[in-house]
Amino acid sequence: MSEIVVQEFMTLDGVIQGPGGDGEDEEGDFPYSGWQMDYDADHFASGDGAGGANGAEGTAGDEGDGLIAEWESRTGALLLGRKTYDIWARAWGVWSEDEPGLMGEFTRRYNRVTKFVASSTLIDPSWKNTVVVRDVASEVAELKQRTDIDGEIRVWGSADLIRSLGEHDLVDEYRLIVYPVVLGTGKKLFPEGFALSRFTVAETRPLTSGAVVNVYRRERD
Incomplete structure (x- = not known):
């Protein structure tokens, strides 16, 4: 059995949209794409973060990189x-696996x-080893019971999906890196109407x- 683990870079006001790079996710005219990488760049002179893929990029500095790795x-x-x-x-689907550091490791x-x-x-995904899920409630519940998945089932970004997972009580853990930044706009992890849990x-x-860093585990009977 595998657990569903949601990992996010999040602002104080709960925004998880477009943390990793300019132009990453500007849906809804979001003006702050790259906010997380910008914050880290202001606080560290160097780092081996692999930025720009809506979530799994490392935070700058050895401490953050080690945590994400x-x-x-x-x-x-x-x-x-x-x-x-997409x-x-x-x-990650096109970057070279030979890149140094976290970029190559994660790729x-x-x-x-x-x-x-x-x-x-989605009909014919081009990224290898991709499986399309049509019914989140039933298919993800089945995924959690599979014995051939060696490790956690990881969710990054995916605000709409997380809301659906929450509605069906499918999230086992939230791992959040909360930044002391308020944006005032953008997709939130827990928007109005999110399921009680x-x-x-x-x-x-x-x-x-x-x-x-805040890690939350689901209370289950």
């Missing part, structure tokens, strides 16, 4: 919404694992950049 080492499969999948397929991992993409319209605090700790 450790989290991603547990990834057994990816579960993505259609919009996030962004990733144009990035190799993401090419290898199965990508489950929630979509009602309760979590326990599994971890909370500050990073030297000023961001705070």
